[in-house]
Amino acid sequence: MNARVLSGRPVAAAIQSQLSADIDELLRQGKKRQLLIVAATDDPSSASYVRTLQRFGGQTGVTVTVADLGPDASEIDIRTVLETASADENVHGIILQTPLPDGASISGLGSAIAVEKDVDGANPASLTRLLAGEACFAPATAAAVVELLDHYEVGLAGRPISVVGRSLVVGKPLLHLLLNRDATVTVAHSRTADLAAATGTAAVVVAAAGRAGLIRAAHVAQGSVVIDVGTNFDDAGALVGDVEAGSVGAVAAALSPVPGGVGAVTTALLFRNTVYGLPDPSGSPSLPAAAGAVL
């Protein structure tokens, strides 16, 4: 593979080190920061991600609390916990884990998370704000793609960028984050007739389809930058992205790995959003504004 590897690890480490310093200062002032994770599932990958968040919180000085309601929780139970936490001044960020019990939906329950604590952009009101260009938290994975591109100084303004996937958690918010940065964006999806035509001339391709090996050399332009958001498991149980790294890496100039790419940055952004909150509309934030928060 000739492509430069756009690792998310140094990006996450830089965010974590800034956070640790600022948290130390906040703790000296007697101010704690707390992230609440609400889970209503026994899915092992959710449990594993919760452990990742707990570890990051422990290393950073952010209190991570888990409200584990179990897979049989009712929608009302979950909503009550989200509403109580939204009103609790000791909680600064709230994440609702998926999958949810049958009958409950992230779009339905997301509205119970106060917009200023909605660090993963689950409340439809956060997406509305994103579309309007108002202060909000975008879904952290979408924001992590932009953070990764910015870290490696990949230009966005005026450039053709192709996003593969149109979900509410990745593709659609990423479209708007990129539009807000003056990129010219194409969004492909499962009904796109000619995927290679939609991606093959883009300066940047973002793969977020959840299909292992979907993006191959024929889908990307020589010298392009490819960001792999996908998380899939191959037949041997190994975590792989949507991009066939071997063939694409021979054509692209740069490629983000899976694991160790977008996912690492996503975790760091959830904490950055929790620690700094939304930008102060008065324009005088006491701490740096969080990425993923859009003005």
Ligand SMILES: NC(=O)c1ccc[n+]([C@@H]2O[C@H](COP(=O)([O-])OP(=O)(O)OC[C@H]3O[C@@H](n4cnc5c(N)ncnc54)[C@H](OP(=O)(O)O)[C@@H]3O)[C@@H](O)[C@H]2O)c1
């Ligand atoms: N690294 C992280 O932090 C992180 C976070 C979230 C998600 N992810 C991963 O990112 C991937 C996408 O997640 P998601 O929640 O957005 O998934 P999703 O809700 O299943 O959406 C997948 C999108 O990809 C499109 N798609 C599926 N097959 C396609 C194909 N053959 N050609 C073109 N487009 C295709 C779908 O099109 P239609 O709309 O037409 O169905 C849909 O818009 C998954 O692998 C997920 O695990 C990673």
